[in-house]
Amino acid sequence: MRYTQETGVIIEKREIAPGIFDVAVSLPVIAKAAHAGQFVNIICGDYLLRRPISICGFDPEKGTLRMVFEIRGKGTKWLAERETGDTLDVVGPLGHGFSLVDNTKKAVIIGGGIGTPPLLPIAKFYGGNATVITGFRTASAAILQEDFEAAGAKTILCTDDGSAGFHGFTTQALEKHLGNNECDIIYTCGPKVMMKGVARLAEARGIACQVSMEERMGCGVGACLCCVCGTKGKDGDAQFTRVCLNGPVFDSAEVDWDA
Ligand SMILES: Cc1cc2nc3c(=O)[nH]c(=O)nc-3n(C[C@H](O)[C@H](O)[C@H](O)COP(=O)(O)OP(=O)(O)OC[C@H]3O[C@@H](n4cnc5c(N)ncnc54)[C@H](O)[C@@H]3O)c2cc1C
Ligand code: FES
Incomplete structure (x- = not known):
């Protein structure tokens, strides 16, 4: 598995539904290696365990990763309180993602x-x-x-x-x-x-x-x-x-x- 630890700046943040946030984070190394269906693990404040969040989008040219998450507990609440300009400590891309076979298929x-x-x-x-x-x-x-x-x-x-x-x-x-x-x-x-x-x-x-x-x-x-x-x-x-x-x-x- 090829993954890295990277510190990224939040460059965009929106609440897209009550308690659900859409963030773009500058993470050039992870964005370059990312594949559909993989996830990242994020440090959320003082909690020992990182919280896994799926990769919703990645732009290798801009070096950004998009994540959409819902507040479920203390870790995701901490995450939702971060603002643009704040940094996140992220490990990824992790796991085995989706196989995209042939885009002429239905x-x-x-x-x-x-x-x-x-x-x-x-x-x-x-x-x-x-x-x-x-x-x-x-x-x-x-x-x-x-x-x-x-x-x-x-x-x-x-x-x-x-x-x-x-x-x-x-x-x-x-x-x-x-x-x-x-x-x-x-x-x-x-x-x-x-x-x-x-x-x-x-x-x-x-x-x-x-x-x-x-x-x-x-x-x-x-x-x-x-x-x-x-x-x-x-x-x-x-x-x-x-x-x-x-x-x-x-x-x-x-x-x-x-x-
Ligand atoms: C591979 C993977 C990808 C994920 N992608 C996303 C994502 O893109 N967006 C998103 O909002 N969430 C995602 N999750 C779920 C997210 O990781 C949890 O909601 C989060 O870790 C909860 O942390 P917390 O500290 O806020 O809550 P905690 O206090 O740790 O838990 C709060 C509540 O959430 C439940 N919970 C914790 N983890 C999970 C889980 N994995 N599945 C279901 N319920 C859980 C707990 O049982 C508890 O009831 C993903 C989980 C995995 C394993
Ligand atoms: S989360 Fe530790 S082995 Fe999968």
């Missing part, structure tokens, strides 16, 4: 809530051949819709309460979409229950599916084993795999969803 991208940010680079790769289905609790929590549209992707917004777009879950919208449209590959990130449903739909139709598992992490570099998830070995036997090192992205068929 890709369907499914994001749930704060699992949506790492999917934006995939939409940029597939452009007009991407359909992005995203789900949020309510209209005001919806993020990145304009970014997916600017990437050329078709977007299907779902809300649990019906306040915008399709009233229902992303898995229902996906099932409907797959009934009427071609799809060569599926990518997903979000709550585990959603990804399990997406994986089942993909498997039933023989469509390749990549999932990003956002388990709780400690070290982020393979040393502490606190991030393991259940996977299937070569003979289908149960095993545990480090998400920070071998993931966060896995082939959905590798994941043991019931472990």
Whole structure:
């Protein structure tokens, strides 16, 4: 794994939904090495453990990294209180990201809530051949819709309460979409229950599916084993795999969803 520790200046910060922040940080070395689906680990104040945040965008020429995060606890609250001009201590890029196969293929991208940010680079790769289905609790929590549209992707917004777009879950919208449209590959990130449903739909139709598992992490570099998830070995036997090192992205068929 090739990663580096870099101190970067926050050059842009916006609150894009209540409690959800979009930041651009000057991190030229990490931005140059970054790939869709990887993450960075950030020191958040005095907390011993760095907090993992996905790479939502990277610009190797400008040397910037984009991250979108939600306040969940003390670490992300500290992060949200940083302003432009402040510096962040970041390690990355970490983990094994998405495989972007061929942008003439039809890709369907499914994001749930704060699992949506790492999917934006995939939409940029597939452009007009991407359909992005995203789900949020309510209209005001919806993020990145304009970014997916600017990437050329078709977007299907779902809300649990019906306040915008399709009233229902992303898995229902996906099932409907797959009934009427071609799809060569599926990518997903979000709550585990959603990804399990997406994986089942993909498997039933023989469509390749990549999932990003956002388990709780400690070290982020393979040393502490606190991030393991259940996977299937070569003979289908149960095993545990480090998400920070071998993931966060896995082939959905590798994941043991019931472990
Ligand atoms: C590979 C990876 C990529 C991630 N990318 C993003 C991202 O792009 N944007 C974003 O907002 N968040 C992302 N997360 C989740 C983020 O790391 C956690 O929300 C954050 O570490 C919480 O830290 P905290 O100190 O604020 O909260 P804590 O006080 O540590 O925890 C607060 C609450 O959040 C829960 N929590 C902590 N870690 C996770 C996790 N990994 N998954 C689900 N719940 C968790 C805890 O169980 C607790 O209920 C990612 C996590 C991983 C593993
Ligand atoms: S977070 Fe320590 S091994 Fe994965």
